[in-house]
Amino acid sequence: MSTPSLSGLPIRRLSPRDVLACADLSENRGWPREEHKWRLLLSAGSGYGIDDPDGGLVSACVVTEYGPQERPELGAIGMVLVAEQHARQGIGRRLMRHVVERAGTTPLTLHATPYGRPLYEELGFKVTGRAETVRGRFAAGGSLPGVTTRAATAGDLPSILRLDAEVFGPDRTHVITRLPAFADQLRVAVEGEADRTGGGLIGFAAAWPNEDTHVVGPLVARDTATAQALVASLAAGTERPLRTDIDVRHEELLVWLKERGLEAVGLNSVMNYGASDLPGDWTRRFAPLTVAAG
Numbered sequence: 001m002s003t004p005s006l007s008g009l010p011i012r013r014l015s016p017r018d019v020l021a022c023a024d025l026s027e028n029r030g031w032p033r034e035e036h037k038w039r040l041l042l043s044a045g046s047g048y049g050i051d052d053p054d055g056g057l058v059s060a061c062v063v064t065e066y067g068p069q070e071r072p073e074l075g076a077i078g079m080v081l082v083a084e085q086h087a088r089q090g091i092g093r094r095l096m097r098h099v100v101e102r103a104g105t106t107p108l109t110l111h112a113t114p115y116g117r118p119l120y121e122e123l124g125f126k127v128t129g130r131a132e133t134v135r136g137r138f139a140a141g142g143s144l145p146g147v148t149t150r151a152a153t154a155g156d157l158p159s160i161l162r163l164d165a166e167v168f169g170p171d172r173t174h175v176i177t178r179l180p181a182f183a184d185q186l187r188v189a190v191e192g193e194a195d196r197t198g199g200g201l202i203g204f205a206a207a208w209p210n211e212d213t214h215v216v217g218p219l220v221a222r223d224t225a226t227a228q229a230l231v232a233s234l235a236a237g238t239e240r241p242l243r244t245d246i247d248v249r250h251e252e253l254l255v256w257l258k259e260r261g262l263e264a265v266g267l268n269s270v271m272n273y274g275a276s277d278l279p280g281d282w283t284r285r286f287a288p289l290t291v292a293a294g
Helices: 016-028 033-042 093-104 116-121 155-166 224-235 251-257
Strands: 013-014 046-051 056-065 076-084 110-114 127-134 148-149 185-190 201-210 215-220 242-247 263-273 286-287
Touching: 013 093, 016 033, 016 046, 016 056, 016 076, 016 116, 033 076, 033 201, 056 093, 056 224, 076 093, 093 110, 093 116, 110 116, 116 263, 127 251, 148 224, 155 185, 155 201, 155 215, 185 224, 201 224, 215 224, 224 242, 224 251, 242 251, 242 263
Parallel strands: 076 110, 215 242
Antiparallel strands: 013 046, 046 056, 056 076, 110 263, 127 242, 127 263, 148 185, 185 201, 201 215, 215 286, 242 286
């Protein structure tokens, strides 16, 4: 029996049962396996992939939709991968066209590496911003703003969701409610004393495990001082290096992070399809949960 051509292989929905196959595909392309992140994305979003007749996956990606389920307001595309042995054969383009067609009128967003950007531009995505990836061991010390932070509790969740709706725009309850189980730390910044009854919520941030680092994201804060306090409090709770993706418009925070020992390791383009800009309030949105989910 002849092996079907790649162009004839069907695109199917992935599920959490495909985590190991997705991690294998990541490893095939020289990326970290990131099984923990794949589990989150495949449970909170919709994965699409092409099976390899010889086993594993030829290609995969994930779309995380936000807003009402019946009428999403935004879809974030991430983890677009094609196995090395099948690269440069139009498979990534075919998978992306499938995602764009399924989205219909729903605006799409993604973070593109310099390598992937030409494909997305060909499909009609436009660059609307940039995010700088920084990584390193956070060096404590120096003066910090007088912002009160503490570990989040179950009672904080309604306030976190309200603040997130103000800042992010479309509802992402299905993602934010997974943070307590997904992250090793979830902290909030409050006005007033750090008790569990007083003070209004002015920011929140999580640190989740990824290989040998803790990724800081999401990072939502009233201002730069609040973002700094949240990052410092997360750093105090881990011995791992930190990694995060900061909107380059938050130049003051980026400078501060580099002064504290983090170094720039990448610069991605934020690209949109069907929308000139992302919804919400970028001035309070410092870092995404992950660039794969917005």
